[in-house]
Amino acid sequence: MNQQSADNQDAKLTGFGVQDLLIDLVNALSAVKQLSEIDYQVDDEKALIRQALASLIQYQDMERCSFFIVDSDGFLSNVAGISILELANSEASVTTPLRFKVGEGLIGAAAASGVLQHCQNCHEDRRFEKSGKPDQLPGSVISVPVFTFNRTLIGVLNVSHPQANYFSEWHIRLLEVYKNILGQLITTRRLVQQMEQQIAFRTAELESLVAETNQLKDHFASMSMHDQLTGLHNRRFFYDQVEVVIAHHKRYKNSFCLLVMDIDHFKVINDRFGHLFGDQVLTGVANALKRQVRNTDILVRFGGEEFVAIFTNTRCDNGRTFAERIRQEIKTLEWFVDNEVVNLTLSIGLYCLNGDLLQSEQMPDIDQMINYADAALYQAKAGGRDQTVVFGEFRSDRN
Ligand SMILES: Nc1nc2c(ncn2[C@@H]2O[C@H](COP(=O)(O)OP(=O)(O)OP(=O)(O)O)[C@@H](O)[C@H]2O)c(=O)[nH]1
Incomplete structure (x- = not known):
């Protein structure tokens, strides 16, 4: 110091x-x-x-x-x-x-x-x-x-x-x-x-987890509404969407047509050429239907070789014409297997609900409508297949 x-x-x-x-x-x-x-x-x-x-x-x-x-x-x-x-x-x-x-x-x-x-x-x-x-x-x-x-x-x-x-x-x-x-x-x-770094890190982790969960949710939601083989919507989607169509019909008196479409003798295709080939045929038919049906319509694979469509804002005459166009289109499809050309036909049952014909209180519920279209389809099969039958008319449109 x-x-x-x-x-x-x-x-x-x-x-x-x-x-x-x-x-x-x-x-x-x-x-x-x-x-x-x-x-x-x-x-x-x-x-x-x-x-x-x-x-x-x-x-x-x-x-x-x-x-x-x-x-x-x-x-x-x-x-x-x-x-x-x-x-x-x-x-x-x-x-x-x-x-x-x-x-x-x-x-x-x-x-x-x-x-x-x-x-x-x-x-x-x-x-x-x-x-x-x-x-x-x-x-x-x-x-x-x-x-x-x-x-x-x-x-x-x-x-x-x-x-x-x-x-x-x-x-x-x-x-x-x-x-x-x-x-x-x-x-x-x-x-x-x-x-703060940990919070930022955890927040980022959480955000990516939420994004992943949402993706998964979307994926499962989409899976639960889609048919895995053909990519078309499925029966669950149909019941979901048909409510909207019925509500529109009740409120605005919109006409619509319900189609049940079934491939004829599909079992023979499976039996002859195998299940995998049968799957290709189902996918080809689904794609052809998709091309024919408008975006505003509903088209689903209902199960097996059966497809269901609803033509919205469509009266019965037009519905029948559209159904016939689809039937003709499916007849033109061709598959090549074992040196053979495979073609097929489609039978269609049609149920129409014209807006001005029916009071909403008389309206059948959706399961009844499907039963009616099924009854028409049964008539089409019984009548020799490859035809469209409208419920209530039961007359053949074969040509
Ligand atoms: N390949 C394949 N076949 C299927 C699938 N779902 C159902 N099928 C087959 O579709 C066939 C339906 O046969 P059926 O109900 O007898 O009808 P069909 O042979 O088309 O005869 P009709 O309807 O009377 O004209 C059965 O062989 C089922 O196994 C599928 O996802 N893939």
């Missing part, structure tokens, strides 16, 4: 410098207060450390402060530094990159021992790494290790003054308090960042 510093302390302790002591105390409290007010939610840890260093240098007669962060390889690198001059001139501090191994030099000794290191005269102290020109060396330095809540080393706070023997017990006590608050500040920020 130099004479001036020792005299100052004596004066303070004996009461002669009570006013100075009070000023030092207020300054120290101001530095600590400013440190405690720093917003730990800044994006960059270095920015937070710079603010902390500025609060220290602003209220304490130190010449320069810097902070060395320890990395996983056991090296300490200076990430922030500020001098009283830079602070006074509002200059951005220029930090010359420095790196010490834990244990090396005064900073390394602070990190290795976990205890504050005080170098009273840097020109004579062996612990001090004399990098740079002798006239640029500081006179005295204090290096204080800074820890997290659970005593993991964060880095080392380094303060210096050009004068040797400059720092007093007062500075040491202040820096012990200061490094605790700084450690807590950095720890809190790191924990908050970790939490």
Whole structure:
């Protein structure tokens, strides 16, 4: 300790410098207060450390402060530094990159021992790494290790003054308090960042899970409404959609036609050429039906080799014409198997509900309508197949 510093302390302790002591105390409290007010939610840890260093240098007669962060390889690198001059001139501090191994030099000794290191005269102290020109060396330095809540080393706070023997017990006590608050500040920020990262990660995970679940839901919803072999809608879809058609009929008196279409002698195709070929035929018929039926109509594979369609907004005459067109189209289809050409025919049972013919209260329900169309189909089969029969008429449209 130099004479001036020792005299100052004596004066303070004996009461002669009570006013100075009070000023030092207020300054120290101001530095600590400013440190405690720093917003730990800044994006960059270095920015937070710079603010902390500025609060220290602003209220304490130190010449320069810097902070060395320890990395996983056991090296300490200076990430922030500020001098009283830079602070006074509002200059951005220029930090010359420095790196010490834990244990090396005064900073390394602070990190290795976990205890504050005080170098009273840097020109004579062996612990001090004399990098740079002798006239640029500081006179005295204090290096204080800074820890997290659970005593993991964060880095080392380094303060210096050009004068040797400059720092007093007062500075040491202040820096012990200061490094605790700084450690807590950095720890809190790191924990908050970790939490935010985890939240963002979990949120992304959840979002992708929700998207996957929705995809699966859509997939199963679509599967439950589609026939896997032909890609047409299925019976479930039919019952779902027919409600809308009936509601429209009741409200707007829209006409519609219900068709039950059945491939003739399909069993023979299966028996002769095998089930797989039978599947190809079913798919070919389904595609042909799809081409014939309007987008606004309903077409489903009802089961086996039976297809059902509803022609919406269609009166019976037109329904019969459309049904006949379909029947003729199916007759033109050809498959080649075992050097043979395979053709087939379709029988169609038709049930019509003209809007102006029937009061809604007399309307049959959908199962009754299907039974009527089935009855017409039965007539078509009985009449020799390859024909369309309209329920209630039971006359053949064969040609
Ligand atoms: N390949 C294949 N065959 C099917 C499928 N579903 C039902 N079938 C067959 O379709 C045939 C229907 O036979 P039947 O009900 O006797 O009718 P049909 O032979 O067409 O005779 P008619 O309807 O009286 O003209 C049966 O052999 C079923 O096994 C399927 O998904 N794929």
